[in-house]
Amino acid sequence: QLQLEESGPGLVKPSETLSLTCTVSGGSITSSGYYWGWIRQPPGKGLEWIASIFHNGDSYFNSSLKSRLTISVDTAKNQFSLNLTSVTAADTAIYYCARHIAMIRVCDIWGQGTMVAVSS
């Protein structure tokens, strides 16, 4: 079955760039009908959608984060990635990658999440 796994550093210094990768296994990232996205959750708080991307590169972003975001897809590696620049303590969160069903706009398969702390 399809699985997603996040990878990246657990600690990032303030003002630096947070880089995460999601590896998709058990299926192809080029499957039609699906976008691939990032959602985060600060400790003890709710969910915040970050960005989503299609395998052809079509992407859309949370407007409050857009100026600091880059999202990309590597179909050869079956991966998609997130870069968030100029991080602060407010970016400390569990970061999840997820598959979105394009037609009904829901996240039906999630990775287990990776904790990223921003601290010097």
Next chain:
Amino acid sequence: EIVLTQSPGTLSLSPGERATLSCRASQSVSSTYLAWYQQKPGQAPRLLIYGASSRATGIPDRFSGSGSGTDFILTISRLEPEDFAAYYCQQFGSSRGFTFGQGTKLEIK
């Protein structure tokens, strides 16, 4: 941007009771793009309901969703011990963005 407000923030009930969780949108939302998720501590969210009222694969029929416009409800007919968790509503809007409600924590009374 559409804001989703969930109530109550915390709901204390006993197993076997009925749970009613509310999600109110700041403006009308397409029912097609209204979903509910369950999240247990230390786990990723799990999709429960999509299209406001359709159960996702493998979701027990004690979970049901209803509503339209700005008011949506998630009902759990008879609470099982494994249902005590946090619940989030989510919508996708014309601005091509997802928003989540702040969540309702369902705890054992």
